Amino acid sequence: MNAFTEKVNKIDRRDAKLGMAHFYVAFIGLFLGGMAGLLQTLVRSGQFTLPAGIGYYQLLTLHGVVLALVMTTFFIMGFQFMAVSRTAGTLTNKQRKTAWIGFWLMTIGTVMAAVMILLNEASVLYTFYAPLQAHALFYVGLTLVIVGSWTGGGAIIMAYVGWRKKHPGQPSPLLTFMALVNTLMWIVATIGVASTVLFQLLPWSLGLVERVDVAISRTLFWYFGHPLVYFWLLPAYMAWYVIVPKIIGGKIFSDSLARLSFILFLLFSIPVGLHHQLVEPGIDPAWKFLQVILTFMVIVPSLMTAFSLFATFETFGRSQGATGLFGWLKKLPWGDARFLIPFIGMLSFIPGGAGGIINASNQMNQVVHNTIWVTGHFHLTVATAVILTFFGISYWLIPHLTGRILTKAMNKLAILQGILWAIGMTFMSGAMHAAGLLGAPRRSAFSEYGGAAQAAEWIPYQIAQAVGGSILFIAIILVIYIFINLAFFAPKGEEEFPVGEAANIAEKAPMILENWKLWLGIVVLLIAFAYTIPFIDLIENAPIGSKGYKLW
Amino acid sequence: MHIHKFEKIWLIFGVATLLVFLSVIGVSAFYLGNQPPSCLATINPEQVDTQAPFDKPGLNKVEGKEWDYELVFVASAFNYTPGEVEVPLGAKVKVLATTKDVVHGFNVAGTNINMMLEPGYISEFVTTFDKPGEFLIVCNEYCGAGHHLMSSMIKVVE
Numbered sequence: 160m161n162a163f164t165e166k167v168n169k170i171d172r173r174d175a176k177l178g179m180a181h182f183y184v185a186f187i188g189l190f191l192g193g194m195a196g197l198l199q200t201l202v203r204s205g206q207f208t209l210p211a212g213i214g215y216y217q218l219l220t221l222h223g224v225v226l227a228l229v230m231t232t233f234f235i236m237g238f239q240f241m242a243v244s245r246t247a248g249t250l251t252n253k254q255r256k257t258a259w260i261g262f263w264l265m266t267i268g269t270v271m272a273a274v275m276i277l278l279n280e281a282s283v284l285y286t287f288y289a290p291l292q293a294h295a296l297f298y299v300g301l302t303l304v305i306v307g308s309w310t311g312g313g314a315i316i317m318a319y320v321g322w323r324k325k326h327p328g329q330p331s332p333l334l335t336f337m338a339l340v341n342t343l344m345w346i347v348a349t350i351g352v353a354s355t356v357l358f359q360l361l362p363w364s365l366g367l368v369e370r371v372d373v374a375i376s377r378t379l380f381w382y383f384g385h386p387l388v389y390f391w392l393l394p395a396y397m398a399w400y401v402i403v404p405k406i407i408g409g410k411i412f413s414d415s416l417a418r419l420s421f422i423l424f425l426l427f428s429i430p431v432g433l434h435h436q437l438v439e440p441g442i443d444p445a446w447k448f449l450q451v452i453l454t455f456m457v458i459v460p461s462l463m464t465a466f467s468l469f470a471t472f473e474t475f476g477r478s479q480g481a482t483g484l485f486g487w488l489k490k491l492p493w494g495d496a497r498f499l500i501p502f503i504g505m506l507s508f509i510p511g512g513a514g515g516i517i518n519a520s521n522q523m524n525q526v527v528h529n530t531i532w533v534t535g536h537f538h539l540t541v542a543t544a545v546i547l548t549f550f551g552i553s554y555w556l557i558p559h560l561t562g563r564i565l566t567k568a569m570n571k572l573a574i575l576q577g578i579l580w581a582i583g584m585t586f587m588s589g590a591m592h593a594a595g596l597l598g599a600p601r602r603s604a605f606s607e608y609g610g611a612a613q614a615a616e617w618i619p620y621q622i623a624q625a626v627g628g629s630i631l632f633i634a635i636i637l638v639i640y641i642f643i644n645l646a647f648f649a650p651k652g653e654e655e656f657p658v659g660e661a662a663n664i665a666e667k668a669p670m671i672l673e674n675w676k677l678w679l680g681i682v683v684l685l686i687a688f689a690y691t692i693p694f695i696d697l698i699e700n701a702p703i704g705s706k707g708y709k710l711w
Numbered sequence: 712m713h714i715h716k717f718e719k720i721w722l723i724f725g726v727a728t729l730l731v732f733l734s735v736i737g738v739s740a741f742y743l744g745n746q747p748p749s750c751l752a753t754i755n756p757e758q759v760d761t762q763a764p765f766d767k768p769g770l771n772k773v774e775g776k777e778w779d780y781e782l783v784f785v786a787s788a789f790n791y792t793p794g795e796v797e798v799p800l801g802a803k804v805k806v807l808a809t810t811k812d813v814v815h816g817f818n819v820a821g822t823n824i825n826m827m828l829e830p831g832y833i834s835e836f837v838t839t840f841d842k843p844g845e846f847l848i849v850c851n852e853y854c855g856a857g858h859h860l861m862s863s864m865i866k867v868v869e
Binding site: 214215216219282284288289290291373374377412413415416419436437438439440441442443444447448451452455458459462463466467470520521522523524525526528529530597598599600601602603604605606608609611612613614663666668669696700701702703704705708710711 | 712713714715717718721722725726729732733736737739740741745746747748749750751752753754755756757788789812813814816818819820821823824825826827828829830831832833834845846847849850851852853854855856857858859860862864
């Protein structure tokens with residue numbers, strides 16, 4: 160083993176610059192998207208109307224595109240580059256250049272899509288909704304974001320391959336392995352959205368073809384749409400598995416099991432998109448149920464993850480002399496934002512995951528489909544579990560990259576931010592879940608529905624959502640303030656990039672876990688199994704396609 | 712690869728629970744017939760108004776079928792036809808709906824009738840209206856600037 164690369168714990172300055180470029184875009188996106196979210200909750204309270212001719216659905220498109228696609232993708236790419244640079248060694252010039260090309264492609268694409276949204280040429284939401292037809296440049300912009308992420312993903316693959324060549328017969332560093340799994344999953348998943356955009360929506364919006372097949376476009380989108388949520392989640396799992404144990408002073412429960420759970424996510428993230436289409440016509444219910452079963456396979460690695468995390472916490476607490484059933488809880492560093500913020504995220508993933516099981520439960524989906532319950536669900540998963548973990552990462556990674564430190568004052572502010580988030584989200588997500596069970600729809604501006612009694616019952620919950628949304632926006636302002644401090648103003652110093660060690664360091668991870676021909680082969684087989692016949696059915700029985708509509 | 716004894720117990724318990732859960736929803740779906748709406752019939756979305764049963768939107772009594780009535784809805788931006796309909800209490804009804812333009816939702820609030828309407832496809836769901844009252848139908852899939860104004864009403868009367 161190369162002793163030098165093992166000892167270098169500080170990320171190379173050139174790599175740090177690459178990481179920071181991604182984080183600047185991500186946090187600008189957070190601010191814009193958060194602002195849009197605040198305005199949406201205010202509109203839905205019925206007490207506020209948007210000024211200056213801004214449309215509710217224009218705002219909603221901005222919120223979805225900027226947060227779900229742009230902010231997350233930039234943060235994840237930046238974090239994964241840094242994780243690889245830290246654990247597999249500084250990127251080579253060629254890898255770094257590839258990563259920069261990816262960054263600029265994504266940034267240009269983001270600007271194009273954002274301009275089209277602001278010009279009100281693309282109020283189709285980030286899920287596209289053909290036959291609503293946006294301006295072609297909106298589709299081109301989002302394509303560039305995807306292609307840019309592939310380019311960046313290429314840099315991660317190159318770095319992984321480079322490390323393996325230099326270290327034959329050895330398992331790759333855990334964080335690098337995890338970044339690679341997420342990259343491979345992303346590339347396979349985005350083929351779906353790229354296909355519908357390049358072969359259906361773009362030629363159609365340019366007027367080259369007159370009609371679009373809506374059911375196929377939706378199915379291709381959701382082939383991508385569900386693995387997208389695992390693309391958000393796995394970087395949070397990287398932090399939970401590898402970084403949080405080091406922050407608390409403990410060990411990774413098991414290196415091999417962490418790898419195995421990532422492989423299971425790779426296998427079972429993709430052939431499951433039909434569970435977003437359970438109440439859609441044109442798809443045989445037997446195939447829907449098959450994908451429901453495949454969806455639930457990810458419960459296995461989720462249970463493994465939950466066990467590992469709490470085993471790490473308990474083992475650490477007991478090593479510090481804790482006694483009794485729950486005495487170890489007291490030994491955890493509750494005053495450390497780098498631990499507390501991701502920990503709040505972990506807790507929110509318990510109700511978030513349970514809600515997800517309900518959503519995907521075949522016929523049970525009818526009770527909640529497209530109600531605001533679903534919005535409440537993913538604000539617990541991506542907008543709490545994932546995003547709080549990303550904030551927790553930022554609080555040490557940004558100063559590490561800028562050569563500064565997280566001061567005690569900023570740590571306190573970060574803790575306040577996390578608590579505000581938990582309170583705000585309890586109000587907002589809780590009220591969304593409750594109103595959704597009463598039938599309140601998602602993706603809808605304020606409406607009294609002609610004075611219907613049922614709709615009147617939803618309004619108090621919508622006011623609670625606005626209260627929660629306002630608290631969340633205060634938390635976002637705190638995050639931005641801390642980010643600016645850590646990027647430009649915090650005192651100079653050395654902030655650690657924590658990387659945990661396995662409890663049983665002697666146990667080498669089985670090399671079969673790095674056999675990508677095997678795993679990608681199974682991925683392809685599972686996708687072919689789950690999707691071939693539904694696609695053949697959709698194509699063979701296709702109705703006449705739809706012309707484009709601009710109804711906003 | 713070493714797996715801790717407690718983790719084995721945890722995983723066996725978790726997977727067993729999962730299997731029971733999947734069996735329950737599987738039996739409910741395939742044996743008791745509680746499938747999600749998955750109608751496979753197609754239609755030309757530009758000629759909805761001239762094709763049966765969508766040429767007669769509203770509640771239509773039918774004979775010799777497993778249900779007593781067919782409740783037919785046509786959706787287009789931003790309304791449903793009919794805009795209001797009465798259904799007798801206890802009636803077994805097949806709800807049939809389709810769209811003339813973009814994708815719409817069809818959710819009868821407070822019931823399990825919740826389905827997507829996609830251009831070119833017919834959506835259907837069989838149900839019994841066994842609670843009296845007014846049930847709001849909302850479009851719960853984004854369809855354009857008037858999406859939140861798109862609604863109808865089912866009045867279940869004795």
